[in-house]
Each structure stands twice: as C-alpha cells, then as structure tokens.
Amino acid sequence: MKKKTGVLPWLFSAMVVIFGVHVATAAEPGATAGAGQVVAGTMTAPTIIIDKTEINNGGVIKVSGQAPAGKPVFLEVWAVEHMVRANRFDSDIDKDSGKRPYIFYSTSEMPAYYKTFVPKELQPKIDAAKKEGKKWSYSALLKDLGADIAYSIPAKAKVEHYQSTLMASVIGSRGDLLPAMDEKETRKRSMQLVKARFQSIDKVVAAAVDVKPDGSYTADIKISDGLAPGKYKIVAVVDKKVKSEAATFENKISFPTMYLSNAGTSMNLIYPFVLSLAVSIFGVLMGAGGGFIMNPLLLALFPVLPHTIVAGTVTPTVLFSQGSGIFNYSKIKFISWKLGSGIGCAMLLGAFIGPKLTEMITLDQFKFAFGWILLILAALMLWQTTPGYMAKNKKEQSILKEFKKRAEETAKGKN
Amino acid sequence: MKVDFWGQEFEVNMVVGCIGGFLIAVLSSMFGFGGGPFMVPLMTVALRLPMYLVVGSSLLAIFFSTTVSTMRHYQFGNFDLIFFLAMFPAALLGGYIGPQIAKRVSPLVVKRVACCGLVVLALNLLGVY
Numbered sequence: 001m002k003k004k005t006g007v008l009p010w011l012f013s014a015m016v017v018i019f020g021v022h023v024a025t026a027a028e029p030g031a032t033a034g035a036g037q038v039v040a041g042t043m044t045a046p047t048i049i050i051d052k053t054e055i056n057n058g059g060v061i062k063v064s065g066q067a068p069a070g071k072p073v074f075l076e077v078w079a080v081e082h083m084v085r086a087n088r089f090d091s092d093i094d095k096d097s098g099k100r101p102y103i104f105y106s107t108s109e110m111p112a113y114y115k116t117f118v119p120k121e122l123q124p125k126i127d128a129a130k131k132e133g134k135k136w137s138y139s140a141l142l143k144d145l146g147a148d149i150a151y152s153i154p155a156k157a158k159v160e161h162y163q164s165t166l167m168a169s170v171i172g173s174r175g176d177l178l179p180a181m182d183e184k185e186t187r188k189r190s191m192q193l194v195k196a197r198f199q200s201i202d203k204v205v206a207a208a209v210d211v212k213p214d215g216s217y218t219a220d221i222k223i224s225d226g227l228a229p230g231k232y233k234i235v236a237v238v239d240k241k242v243k244s245e246a247a248t249f250e251n252k253i254s255f256p257t258m259y260l261s262n263a264g265t266s267m268n269l270i271y272p273f274v275l276s277l278a279v280s281i282f283g284v285l286m287g288a289g290g291g292f293i294m295n296p297l298l299l300a301l302f303p304v305l306p307h308t309i310v311a312g313t314v315t316p317t318v319l320f321s322q323g324s325g326i327f328n329y330s331k332i333k334f335i336s337w338k339l340g341s342g343i344g345c346a347m348l349l350g351a352f353i354g355p356k357l358t359e360m361i362t363l364d365q366f367k368f369a370f371g372w373i374l375l376i377l378a379a380l381m382l383w384q385t386t387p388g389y390m391a392k393n394k395k396e397q398s399i400l401k402e403f404k405k406r407a408e409e410t411a412k413g414k415n
Numbered sequence: 416m417k418v419d420f421w422g423q424e425f426e427v428n429m430v431v432g433c434i435g436g437f438l439i440a441v442l443s444s445m446f447g448f449g450g451g452p453f454m455v456p457l458m459t460v461a462l463r464l465p466m467y468l469v470v471g472s473s474l475l476a477i478f479f480s481t482t483v484s485t486m487r488h489y490q491f492g493n494f495d496l497i498f499f500l501a502m503f504p505a506a507l508l509g510g511y512i513g514p515q516i517a518k519r520v521s522p523l524v525v526k527r528v529a530c531c532g533l534v535v536l537a538l539n540l541l542g543v544y
Contacts, residue, residue, distance in 0.1 A: 085492055108492075262495040269501040276505035277512075284513025285520060286529045291448030293529075294502075296536040311447030312493025316485045317506050318449045322478045324510070329471035336468060339418045339427060340475030343458075346433035347450075347480035350440025355487035357445045367540040370446050374537035377452055381530040385523055396466035403421055403467040 043068055046217075046236040048244040057253045057266070058225035062218065063234060069215035071238040072119045074150035075208075077221060079113035080248075081230030083157075084264030086110040086197035087308075088189075089164070089360035102164045104174050104360065105189050109157035110197050112228035112264040116147045116205050117219055123207040130201050134364055138195040138204065139188065145205065150237035154194050155187040174356075197264075197306075199363055226265050226304050229253045265304040272298070276317070283321075291318045292377060296370060307366045311358050332407040420468050431461055436476060443477075444484030450477050 046067035055061065067073045088105045118126075122145050129141045142148040164175035181189065198204045209219040221234065229251050236244040253259065259266040279294045291314050298310045329335045358366070383389060416429045435457045443450030454473040458464050488494055 258497050260495045260498045262492055263498065267498070269497070272498065272501045273505045276502035277509050280506040280509025281513045281516065282525075282529070284510065285517050285522075285525045291443075292452065293532065293536070295447050296540055300536065300539050308488075308491070308493040309495050309498065311445070312488030312491070313495050313498050313502070314447045315444070315481060315488055316494065316499060317502050318447075319478075319481045319485055320503070321506060321510055322449060322474055322481055325474050326471070326478055329474065334467075335471035335475050336418050336420050337475070338416070339420075339464075339468070340472040341479070342416060342427075342429055343432045343436040343472075344476040344479030346436040347440035347476055348483050350437040351444040351480035351483040352487060354441045354444025354446075355484055355491055355493065357441070358447075358488075358493070359491055366446070367542070371537045371539075371541035373442060373446065374533045374540065378530050378533035378537065380452060380456060381526050381533065385526050385530070390523070393466075399465065400467040400470065407421070 043239065043242050045242050046073060046238055046244045048234065048236045048247045050234065050247045050249060053249045055223055055249065055251050057251070057257055058223045058227060059251075061221040061223065061234075061249055063221055063236075063247070064218045065216070065236055065244060067211070067215045067217055067236065067238050068242075069213065071211075071215065072122075072146060073209050073211050073217045074119075074147050074237045075117040075219060075221065076150045076152065076235045076237055077113070077115050077117065077232060078111040078153045079228045079230060079232050079251075080111075082112035082228040082259070082261065082264065083109050084112050084197065084262070086193040087359050088192050088196040090192075102175075103178070104162040104164050105159055105193060106161070106174075107157045107159045107190065107193055110190075110193060110264075111153055113223075113232065114154055114194060114198070114204065116142070116145075116150055117208045117221060118145050118147050118205060119209045119211050120207045122146075126201060126205060126207055136195075136201060139191040141201065141205065142191070147205065149240045150235075151187075151191070154190045155183075157186075157190050157193070159186050159189050159193065161189070196362065223251060226267060226302075227251060228264060229259050229266055260305075260309070263305050263309040267302065267304075271302075275301070280321070286381075291315070292374070296374060299367065299370075307363050308358050312355065332404070332411040334404060334407050418468070425464060425468065427462055427464065432458070435461060436480075440480040440484075444480060444487070447484075447488075449481060 047065040049064050051062040051064075052059075063075060065073075085106065085108045090103045090105065091100050093100055125144055126141075129136050129144070139148070142151055159181060161178050161181065162175040163178055194204060206222075208221065209217055211217045217236070223232070231248055231250050233246040233248050235246050253266050256269045257266055258269055275297060276294065279297065282293065294314050294317075295310055298305060298314070299307060326335065361369075384393070416427045418425045418427050436454070439450045439453045439457065443453070451473065454477055455469055458469045458473055459466060485494075
C-alpha cells in the first residue's frame, strides 16, 4: 500500500506539469492582476480587477475587467487553502457493456469551494438543467454552458479508484486500487466528484457575469456564509488557454465560527452546542440515545454538512453516554456480560460494514433510507404509548425496579 | 444459549439475536445513531426476555457496535474534531440535566412528542415538504 501511494504523487505531478502549465504560470504570485498579456495567437488574455481583497464569512466581490469583444467570459472561483474529500460509487449500468462497474472513486484534493460563474444570458440553460432534478449531470451542464473551457482546478485533483466487489464490500474494504487514470479520464471522473461533493447546481454554477458588446465585463460574485476560510482565487476565462491572471481574496472567519476541516465548511459552533444539549436532554427523557434525532436535525438544518461527517461525528458522541450507562449498570452487576457480548459480537461485524456503506451512498439515498428508519421508529414509539403496552410495561418496570434495588443493596453490602 | 441472571435462567435464541443484532448494527453504524430503540424491542419482543435483563445487556451489545463504527468512521476520515468538541460537552451536560427533568414529566407525553417529531423529521428527509 505504502509503495503504491509513493508512486502516485509522481504520476500526478507529471500530469499536472503536462496539463496545467498555463494555469501554473497564471497563478504565479507577485504578479499584479490587470495587465493583459498575449497568450494564444492573436487573442488577448482578459484582465481582472476585484473591488476588495477581504470578506468576512461571506460577502459580495465585484469583479470587472476587459476581455476580447464578442467572447463569453467565465469566472472560475475556488478555495486555495482548503481541500476536502469527495467520494463516488459508480454502480450505474454501463451503456456499452450492460454491466455494473462497481468502481469506487475517491479524492482528497477537492477544493472546499469551487464554482463557475457564467454570463447572465445563460440563466435559462441553468434553469433547464435544474428541471432534471437530482439526476443532473455536471459535465453535460458545463458543456451546455460552454463553461467546460473554464474547468481546470478539480481536474488536477488526484483521483484514486478502486474495483469493488460484493465480497470486498462485505468485509468493508474499498476493493483493489486500480492504476492511476490518464488526464482525460481524471478530468471526467473529477467532474462527477464535483457533483458528489457539492450536490446542487446552485453551488457549482451561477449566471452572474455581465458582458458588454465591447468585451468589458462586470460580475457580482456572491460568497455565502459558512464556507471555508482562507485565500480564494478568481480567474477570468474566455478560452481554454486564454485566461486572466488569478485575483486573490481572503475569506475571514472569527470565533465562534470555526472551520470544520473534514466537513469543508465553517460553522458557528454555538448552534451544534445548543442543539446537542437540547437533543441529549430529550434523549434521556424518551429513553433513547440522541443520535436518532441529532442526525436528521443536523442534516435538515445544516445542508452544508456532508452526511458522512454527520454520521461519523455523532457516533462517538453517543459512545460516551453508552459507556457511562454501562459503567453505572456494571457497578451494581446489572448486566449479563454473556448475553451482551454474544449479541455484541454479531453487531461488531455489522458495525464494520456500516460506515463503508455511508461513504458509498449519495446524500439522497442516505436521506431516503433514514427517513424510512425514522418512520419505523415513530411507529415503535407510538406502539409504546398504546394502553396494552403501557400496562405490560408498568408491570415490567416494577419488576425492573425491584431487581435493581436488590442489585444495589447487594453491591452496597459488598463494600 | 442459556443465560444466568440474578438467580434466574433464560433460554436465548442466539440465531435470531445475532441476525437481528447484525442488521441493527449495519443500520445504526451507517446512519450514526446508537440503536437502543431498536435493540430493546428486539430483545424483549423477539427474544422474549424481561426488561430488567435487557436494559443493561442491550447497552453493552450496542456499545460494541458503536465502538467499532466510531473507529471505522475515523478511519474513513468522517470524524471532525472541532465539530465533535462543540457537541460533546453539550451531550455530557444534557446527560446531567436530563434525569432531573425526567422525574417531572410523564414518559407518555415525551413519547408522543418524540413520535410527532420523528414523523416530521422523516417527512423532511424523504422530501415530502
């Protein structure tokens, strides 16, 4: 494993050198944005000027500049300092072979923010794509808008892909690492990962650039709150090789808003604190861990959080309340270790597979399945409020209390 | 399997218990909840065990699965430390405040409120509204 990953960065950097030469020169620091330069043939590279270099947890940046007349101008904006993971499990039937590929794509180099701003006239095309609902295709949309010429940053991400099998999924592995993809394939797959990461059309494209007939352009770039802090770059693109130099601005955030590096978003930490407090109190009252309510609430209230992070971070929170519960019961010897660990072993296997599945499914599948689980749980809760159950439960509870009392006394007697 | 508990002996059908436990573990680790509300009915209804045996033992069984699932989530980079630190103290605090309020409210009301809340959340996740 170590050996393989040792080779990949080299392959990747070779790829970057071949593919990204012009971008690399454009991103050279120190050069003041604004001076146009002749890059390809007769076409002059656009200029770019931004009105401020700093925003505070989101804001509007006014971009203006001069591009060759009669050409659409695209603005590629991305976060430079923070990268996040993006995963996609390809199980769609391949049109040519009719088989399901079961390939797992993963990158850890997706910019935490990536968006393409297109000319305002293209708004109808974006609206049309939105009508397709959740099945929209990022690559088709970019092509349709003509914005694929401006797609360069995620295409340079290192994308690993694994051949999964049913067996591999059962033991919870990603499958076999396949050899690195070529530049074209990486570009294609990275587009799918952009969609997997950012989910909605509004997050990756917006029609905001106002291009005048003489080629001058202006745009209001809206950076919403809750995004990654640090430096962002904007490049104006009119053709594959005709780009402006990168203009840089910084998104600042301050406590209690903090950047969640694995989630790729920043967030006011007071919200999850208050939410967690309320949910855990309620959890104690209804006799269930807070995870059931916490997860869907977080998903519903903070759509910026990826579902994998929500599931992966709430789980350890639940762990501690369980641990203290076990400790309390074990003090009075109120646990059957044999029964608990017997079923616990079967649950170990299940828990080994589960997190793997979280990673493989999309947010929509996650929501769909979770929605049904909650409905079942609600039905269970309702059943527990029926008179028949209540009567039985009352008897059970009194027996429980009696046994607990006896156990407590025994425990005390020993001390 | 036979289980001794406070002088009484119970016959536990481990096949049902293990299959049920396995499925609950997959779901709970996948979606990041504990699994208690499913585990308790499984053990009381499907395995016909009394409540006083179930309360502690189901917690232990769930603890196994939550530990492993935490490790796996961490391994996959799904764990966010800052986010965790924002929620964890609140959860501890809630664990102290909760039992004190619990004496004053009827469990029936709580369960009915929970029931409505869950349906609302479920419909939200399913995209009904």
